[in-house]
Amino acid sequence: MGEKVSLTYKDKTYEYPVITGTENEKAFDTSNLRKETGLITMDYGYQNTGSTKSSITFVNGEEGILRYRGYPIEELAEKATFPETAWLLIYGELPTESQLTLFRRLLTENSLVHENLLHFFREMPPSAHPMGILSSIVNALGLFTPRFYDAESKADEFDLMVAGLVSKIRTIAAFSYKASIGEPFVYPEADRSYCSNFLNMMFSSHTKPYVVNPLMEKALNALLIVHADHEQNCSTSTVRMVGSSQANLYASICAGICALWGPLHGGANQAVLETLIRIQKSGMTIKEVLERAKDKKDPFKLSGFGHRVYKSYDPRAKVLQGLMEKIFDQEDYHDPLLDIARELEHQALRDEYFMERKLYPNVDFYSGILYRAMGIPTNMLTVMFAIGRLPGWIAHWKEMHDDGHLKINRPRQIYTGPNERHWVERKDRT
Secondary structure (H helix, E strand, O other): OOOEEEEEEOOEEEEEEEEEOOOOOEEEOOOOHHHHHOOOOOOHHHOOOOOOOOOOEEEEOOOOEEEEOOEEHHHHHHHOOHHHHHHHHHHOOOOOHHHHHHHHHHHHHOOOOOHHHHHHHHHOOOOOOHHHHHHHHHHHHHHHOHHHOOOOOOHHHHHHHHHHHHHHHHHHHHHHHHHHOOOOOOOOOOOOOHHHHHHHHHHOOOOOOOOOOHHHHHHHHHHHHHOOOOOOOHHHHHHHHHHOOOOOHHHHHHHHHHHHOOOOOOOHHHHHHHHHHHHHHHOOOHHHHHHHHHOOOOOOOOOOEOOOOOOOOOHHHHHHHHHHHHHHHHOOOOOHHHHHHHHHHHHHOOOHHHHHOOOOEOHHHHHHHHHHHHOOOHHHHHHHHHHHHHHHHHHHHHHHHHOOOOOOOOOOOOOOOOOOOOOOOHHHOO
16 A cells, blocks of 8 residues: 545545655656545646656756756756757657658758748738747648647647747748848758757848858757756646647647746846846846845846746856856857846855845746847747747647547636625616
């Protein structure tokens, strides 16, 4: 007999089994709670609710651990390519040489979007946010590939759909940027790597070819990898929620993109950059910035410190910090925002308030600066997050359908509105 949790209600005791994960995480299964007791649990924001079992990603916020399928994020960011990491997340193991060769071929062959979709880019208003364009085009992809529209797609069709999405999302992102600045599209090239292709599509023009810096390519690869998955976050949970209705993969990913768009989720790295720019323009000293951040009555918010999951240093931030220092040292690149960020980090990590509350720099603190160094505009930062997160979304959608016990998600609520009341004629209505 395994461990159980006992609940006593109205003089009757109910027992619920304890579930233990491979990393000794524990939960008690309340699947029969409402059926047996008539009660539901109240958990605002689902902070203490496990919605599924998953073998994709392990996060330990207390110890600063992040692993994809068991592999530490530090090792993957250093040694793997983004396509290898995508394969690992979606299919469960690192690809063999033949599998990787096939995947790379499929990425190359499926990098273009249908010509009719190009009208979408040209008809979008120049002020349209790239995330709005990205979500719209991804959803439309399903209309142009009807044989993949069904959730019951065969394995080889699913593989082709995966390669198409992972490849096309970078093309869509680059095209949306080109459309916003009124430049002709630059098409993907077969002999380039995943990250090199994206940078070339973003920054090459018909009058001035772009030379991809290998260090920037390595940094982009690491950025995409550290963002590839992060357990049951808001956007991933949204993908699973929408997918639980047996909505197709395109619609589910579109919903994930829209969830990521929010400033409390994918927009966090943009908020960091905007905060640093605000500090620069205002002329505030770092001491003034920290004092304002600690003052609960002050509306000023210091983005990029602390994380609701990590109670120690964010392992993704460690990866990006090392890359950032290498790029800025080797390339002799100077950015006044980096000077502010460095001093901000230096003083915050020695400030008693920040130390007591374990408010360390998080992944967003460094990712925005790195993207800025590459020339990625601020309004594209959330799109970059989406490109990285796509494999994780696909992996969770696939895992949910492979489980064999797919149930439509249906959270409960406690009703707090008026009791029954009846129609009142309009002249006397109050």
